[in-house]
Amino acid sequence: MENRGVVIQARNMVKKFGHFTANDNLNFDVYKGEIFGFLGANGAGKTTAIRILCGLSAPTSGKITVAGYDVHRQTESIKKNIGYMSQKFTLYDNLTVWENIRFYAGIYGMKLSAIKVKTDRLMKNLDLEHARDKRIASLPLGWKQKLAFSVAIFHDPKIVFLDEPTGGVDPITRRQFWDMIYETAHSGITVFVTTHYMDEAEYCDRVSIMVDGRIDALDTPAKLKKNYKAKTMNDVFLKLARGENVCPDSYRELNS
Amino acid sequence: MHESIQVKNITKTYDKVIALNSINFEVEKGELFGLIGPDGAGKTTLLRILTSLLVPDSGEAFMNGYHVVKDYKTIRNIAGYMPGRFSLYQDLTVEENLEFFATTFGTTISENYDLIKDIYIQIEPFKTRLAGRLSGGMKQKLALSCALIHKPEILVLDEPTTGVDAVSRKEFWEMLIRLKNQGITIIVSTPYMDEAGMCDRVALMQKGDILQIDTPEDIAGQFAKKVFAVKAENVYNLLRDIQAFEHTHSVYPFGEYLHYISKTTSNIKEELSNYLDSKNHKSVKIMTVKPDIEDCFMELMTKTVNNGE
Numbered sequence: 001m002e003n004r005g006v007v008i009q010a011r012n013m014v015k016k017f018g019h020f021t022a023n024d025n026l027n028f029d030v031y032k033g034e035i036f037g038f039l040g041a042n043g044a045g046k047t048t049a050i051r052i053l054c055g056l057s058a059p060t061s062g063k064i065t066v067a068g069y070d071v072h073r074q075t076e077s078i079k080k081n082i083g084y085m086s087q088k089f090t091l092y093d094n095l096t097v098w099e100n101i102r103f104y105a106g107i108y109g110m111k112l113s114a115i116k117v118k119t120d121r122l123m124k125n126l127d128l129e130h131a132r133d134k135r136i137a138s139l140p141l142g143w144k145q146k147l148a149f150s151v152a153i154f155h156d157p158k159i160v161f162l163d164e165p166t167g168g169v170d171p172i173t174r175r176q177f178w179d180m181i182y183e184t185a186h187s188g189i190t191v192f193v194t195t196h197y198m199d200e201a202e203y204c205d206r207v208s209i210m211v212d213g214r215i216d217a218l219d220t221p222a223k224l225k226k227n228y229k230a231k232t233m234n235d236v237f238l239k240l241a242r243g244e245n246v247c248p249d250s251y252r253e254l255n256s
Numbered sequence: 257m258h259e260s261i262q263v264k265n266i267t268k269t270y271d272k273v274i275a276l277n278s279i280n281f282e283v284e285k286g287e288l289f290g291l292i293g294p295d296g297a298g299k300t301t302l303l304r305i306l307t308s309l310l311v312p313d314s315g316e317a318f319m320n321g322y323h324v325v326k327d328y329k330t331i332r333n334i335a336g337y338m339p340g341r342f343s344l345y346q347d348l349t350v351e352e353n354l355e356f357f358a359t360t361f362g363t364t365i366s367e368n369y370d371l372i373k374d375i376y377i378q379i380e381p382f383k384t385r386l387a388g389r390l391s392g393g394m395k396q397k398l399a400l401s402c403a404l405i406h407k408p409e410i411l412v413l414d415e416p417t418t419g420v421d422a423v424s425r426k427e428f429w430e431m432l433i434r435l436k437n438q439g440i441t442i443i444v445s446t447p448y449m450d451e452a453g454m455c456d457r458v459a460l461m462q463k464g465d466i467l468q469i470d471t472p473e474d475i476a477g478q479f480a481k482k483v484f485a486v487k488a489e490n491v492y493n494l495l496r497d498i499q500a501f502e503h504t505h506s507v508y509p510f511g512e513y514l515h516y517i518s519k520t521t522s523n524i525k526e527e528l529s530n531y532l533d534s535k536n537h538k539s540v541k542i543m544t545v546k547p548d549i550e551d552c553f554m555e556l557m558t559k560t561v562n563n564g565e
Contacts, residue, residue, distance in 0.1 A: 041421040042392035141295050167419060168447050170294035170462070171550050172557055175508050182492055197448075198422055202511040221512065232511060234422055241423040 005032040007158050007190045008053060013062035015048050022048040023059070024213035030159075035181060035191045037201050040210030041241045046194055049210070050161055053192070055079050067158040080108065083152035083189075086163035090148035093137040097128065100136060101151055108155035122150055142173035149180055153189055160184065162193040166200065178203055198234035207233065209240050216240050259318075260285040260410055260441040261306065266315035268301050275301040277464040278315065283443055283457075288436045291445040292452050292549070293461035299445035300340055303414045306443070307337045320409055333361065336408030338399050340415045346388030350379055350398055353387050354405060361406030371438070372401045375431055393424035400431065411435065413444040417451065429454045452549040460553055467556040472549060479547040479555070481505070482524060485513035488537040497535045503527055508554065515551060516542075 008030035015023040022045045030036045040046045051057040053066050055075030064071040067081035091100045098119065105115040123129045126146060136144060145165060153160050162181070166174045178200065185191050185205075193204065201207050201221060208218040217224055217240055221233055230236045261283035268276040276298045283289040291299045304310040306317055308328035317324045322331055344353045354376070358365050369376075379397050382390065387398060396416060403411060413432075417425040429451065436442055444455070452458045452472045460467040460475070468475055486507075488494045495514055498507040503524075505517040518524040525542050532540050 041423050042419075044421075164419065168295035170557065171449060171554050172508075173294075178509060179495075186492070196419065196421055196425075199509075199511040203509060237422050238426065241421065 006030070007032050007067055008192070009063075009065045010053075011063040013049070013052065013064050014060045015045075015052060015057070016060045021213050023052070026062075026215050028208060028215060028218055030190055030192060032158075032190055033185050033188045034206065035185045035193065035204045037204030037207035038192060038194045038210075039201060039207055039237060044210040044241075045213040046210055047163075050163065050192075050194070054082060054084060054161060080155075081158045083155070083157040083160035084163075085148050085152040085160070085165055087145075087165060087167040090144060091136045091151065094135060096133050096135050097123075097139075097147065098132050100147075101154065104151050105154050110155055118154065122154070126150065142169055142176070145169055145173070145177060146180060149177065149184075153184055157189065159190040159192055162191065164194055164196065166195065166197060174200075198232065198237055201233040201237070209237060211240055258284050260287070260320055261289075261443060262316075262318040263302075263306075264316045266302070266305060266312045266317055268298075268305065268310065268312050274464045276305075276312070279464075279466055281459055281466065281469055283441060285441055286436065286439050287456045288432060288442045288444070288454070290452055290455035290458040291443065291461055292447075292449060292458050292553070293445075294447050296463060297461035298464040299461060300414055303337075303412050303443070303445060307335050307412050308332060309337075333406070334409040336403035336406065336411045338403040338411075338413045338416055340418065342395050342399060344387045344395070344399055344402060347386060349384050349386055350390070351383040353398060354401055357402040358405045363406055365405065368405055368407045371407055371435075372404050374434060375404075376401045392420055393427075396420060396424065396428060397431075400428075404435070408440070410441045410443070413442065415445050415447065417446055417448060425451070449548070449550040449553055458549075460549075460556060462553075462557055468552070475549060475552050476547050479552050481517050481547075481555070482521075483545050483547045483551055484516045484518075484524065484528070485510070485541075485543050485545045486516050486528070486532075487513050487539075487541040488532065489539050490537070493535075494532070494537060497532065497537070498528075501528070501531055503531075506554070506558070510548075510550070513545075515545070515547075517551075517555075 006029045010026050010028050013023055013026040026049065038046055052059050052064065052071055055071060055078035058072060066078045069077040071078065095103065101119050102115055123132055131139060149165065166177055169177065181191050195201065204221065206218065206220050207224060208215050224236050225233065228236045228239050230239060259282045263279055263281050266276055266279045279302065291302065293299055301310065305312050306319060306324060308324050308331040311325055319331055320334055324331055348356065354365055375397050379394050382394065387395065390398065417428055432442055432444065455472060457469065457471050459469045486494065495507065495509065498504055498514065498516060503518050503520050505519045507514050507516045516528065520527065529540065529542055
């Protein structure tokens with residue numbers, strides 16, 4: 001996987017708010033086409049880190065590049081090369097499906113003719129041709145989430161950030177959503193995802209777990225389970241976030 | 257009287273949308289009862305009717321014998337309600353919020369301190385902090401303390417664990433079980449299927465209907481089909497191939513495994529194993545597993561969809 005190219009590189013990433021250290025010396029790489037799970041308890045520092053990686057907040061110190069651009073100086077280039085979707089903010093309820101797509105793609109500088117062609121294809125793929133001129137508010141939640149994800153990757157970003165994308169959706173839609181994530185990653189777009197569903201952590205290529213501002217573990221789900229002698233990712237998470245277990249030696253060596 | 261909550265033919269519509277479609281169920285005294293379902297199932301509407309904050313179109317509901325519409329004043333005294341959205345005063349401190357709720361119900365923090373002690377003690381070090389500046393887990397503990405401070409007979413909790421991390425969720429359920437052991441009837445809604453196991457009984461809800469009501473064990477026990485967990489080196493291709501398999505009834509990712517249900521009833525494992533060999537899958541592992549609530553929920557969902565067509 002290391003050969004696939006690095007799309008996010010963080011070295012000694014620190015973010016302080018006054019005396020409080022929200023991100024305490026984070027070091028990690030994220031590769032092209034990877035599904036990278038970004039886990040942690042509430043308040044562990046995930047949102048702060050994502051805001052920095054999206055070019056919305058400057059780190060206190062550290063050398064960090066996203067899609068090859070520096071987070072200190074090239075935030076506008078970063079924004080053009082990433083996509084973002086969260087459970088809370090998705091699409092404009094009062095605009096139609098087509099209006100939302102035209103609006104977002106327009107912001108990213110796509111030409112109207114290109115937007116039209118791509119929209120036709122997307123509507124066909126999602127089986128939403130009948131809903132093209134319907135307002136977002138009238139669509140079921142599952143469709144909204146799928147559409148929001150499609151809009152977030154409409155401009156072919158190098159990375160898409162998904163912040164708890166599956167909260168509240170039914171178990172079948174949740175799995176259909178992960179199907180879309182798999183396809184996106186296969187097409188070469190890196191998926192950076194947070195979730196509170198621990199079964200979804202298993203679907204990631206690699207998972208990092210933040211505790212008190214630090215990344216205390218980062219590996220494939222299989223290796224994490226082995227290292228922490230846990231049956232599921234839920235057990236790994238509980239052990240780490242509850243502090244029932246200190247880092248296994250293997251990880252400590254890596255970081256020393 | 258053994259029933260703490262009685263719901264009879266409750267229907268509620270918003271414009272043309274049917275939020276609750278003639279719902280019936282009962283919750284026994286001292287029971288921990290779960291409403292499990294995704295957004296749009298009708299959970300919040302149902303809980304708001306039970307707490308007298310919404311009036312149903314038709315049907316009746318009773319809380320400890322009191323009518324939720326006619327006896328709304330009594331209902332508000334015997335029920336403790338924790339709404340889905342954080343609705344405490346963000347610009348009051350932790351302690352001021354708790355005092356406000358105690359005073360509103362004509363009581364004091366010290367009078368019922370025993371009931372909230374276990375929970376409140378964890379946020380007491382921050383009692384002078386503004387509620388708006390608490391972390392998610394702490395907000396949740398404060399909201400629960402406020403819902404409990406007037407010593408309610410029935411506790412009504414709307415998605416208390418949504419958006420909360422796995423550790424805080426586990427701690428929250430441990431608190432609920434301690435409250436239940438003190439004799440409080442609890443009705444709680446959640447979109448997390450894995451939380452069903454913490455309840456005495458659950459109602460699985462979808463689009464205004466109750467799909468099934470039972471103990472979590474019996475719901476899983478009544479599942480008629482055999483479930484197989486399948487794993488191979490390339491999970492992505494495995495899923496695609498099994499989706500295309502002629503005998504597949506359903507296949508869904510479940511953590512590191514796929515859960516496979518066959519249309520056939522015999523030689524399921526052999527058939528699948530041969531098929532996967534023919535597709536050159538490596539390190540294939542197939543084993544029978546007990547269905548969990550999510551298996552049951554998805555099966556019930558597809559059944560309803562098919563009946564509706």
